[in-house]
Amino acid sequence: xxxxTNARPRLTVNGLHKQFLLHGQGGLEIDVMHxxxxxxxxxxxxxxxxxxxxGKSTLLKMLYxxxxxxxxxxxxxxxxxxxxxxxxxxYAWHGLRRDVIGYVSQFLRVVPRVAAxxxxxxxxxxxxxxxxxxxxxxxTLLARLNLPExxxxxxxxxxxxxxxxxxxxxxxxxxxxxxxxxxxxxxxLDAANRDVVIxxxxxxxxRGTAMLGIFHDEDVRERVADxxxxxxxxxxxxxxxxxxxxxxxx
Ligand SMILES: Nc1ncnc2c1ncn2[C@@H]1O[C@H](COP(=O)(O)OP(=O)(O)OP(=O)(O)O)[C@@H](O)[C@H]1O
Ligand SMILES: [Mg+2]
Numbered sequence: 001x002x003x004x005t006n007a008r009p010r011l012t013v014n015g016l017h018k019q020f021l022l023h024g025q026g027g028l029e030i031d032v033m034h035x036x037x038x039x040x041x042x043x044x045x046x047x048x049x050x051x052x053x054x055g056k057s058t059l060l061k062m063l064y065x066x067x068x069x070x071x072x073x074x075x076x077x078x079x080x081x082x083x084x085x086x087x088x089x090x091y092a093w094h095g096l097r098r099d100v101i102g103y104v105s106q107f108l109r110v111v112p113r114v115a116a117x118x119x120x121x122x123x124x125x126x127x128x129x130x131x132x133x134x135x136x137x138x139x140t141l142l143a144r145l146n147l148p149e150x151x152x153x154x155x156x157x158x159x160x161x162x163x164x165x166x167x168x169x170x171x172x173x174x175x176x177x178x179x180x181x182x183x184x185x186x187x188x189l190d191a192a193n194r195d196v197v198i199x200x201x202x203x204x205x206x207r208g209t210a211m212l213g214i215f216h217d218e219d220v221r222e223r224v225a226d227x228x229x230x231x232x233x234x235x236x237x238x239x240x241x242x243x244x245x246x247x248x249x250x
Contacts, residue, residue: 050231102177
């Protein structure tokens with residue numbers, strides 16, 4: 001696994017389907033994704049577009065192993081070989097998330113009593129990095145994101161939405177994973193902090209990070225997207241409704 005972190009993955013998704021079975025609704029099936037395919041190059045930011053509820057976050061969760069891959073193929077390409085995520089054993093996901101796939105979720109998952117700076121540096125410690133170096137890098141990122149220093153030693157539970165999101169962003173970017181999934185990372189930020197995130201994305205691109213992102217803000221999208229992947233399909237998404245996804249150049 002470790003040799004993979006230095007490699008440049010290229011992601012290929014083929015024929016991906018996703019259905020949710022709603023047990024509480026008499027077994028109603030929601031067909032969220034139908035035959036989705038995409039490719040993602042190293043150093044590229046592909047932005048998912050489409051209306052609310054179309055399945056953008058669902059796709060990121062499937063790539064991160066939060067949602068099961070029912071049908072289709074998700075393949076990561078490395079210099080030393082390929083990795084198929086749909087057949088990846090459960091135990092291998094931990095290492096994959098630690099070393100290869102980073103994720104900035106829409107909201108920070110707050111752990112009680114863990115200070116903001118510790119939340120941010122944790123992905124580095126998980127790899128066995130030096131604690132002082134990790135703390136330094138976490139503080140540097142929090143400072144860049146204008147999180148007031150008096151908050152660094154406090155648990156983020158009582159932070160504002162934008163403050164929590166900046167902790168979340170710092171935690172997501174600190175690991176410099178070769179594949180980064182971004183779910184509306186700028187949604188609750190002011191203009192100055194949006195610019196910082198755009199700069200972080202630019203720096204990640206420069207070091208070859210492949211990114212798949214969701215950005216509602218039109219301006220942010222235009223500044224970070226190398227390509228746009230419009231997700232379109234039937235409204236409602238009820239049983240048997242198929243939704244077609246097409247990759248296009250922006
Ligand atoms: N775990 C789940 N169980 C059942 N239905 C789900 C689940 N996760 C998502 N869905 C449904 O799948 C559809 C797609 O949801 P998703 O969160 O991917 O949308 P989205 O495109 O990210 O929307 P938004 O722009 O509002 O964030 C929605 O109809 C949602 O209700
Ligand atoms: Mg979403």
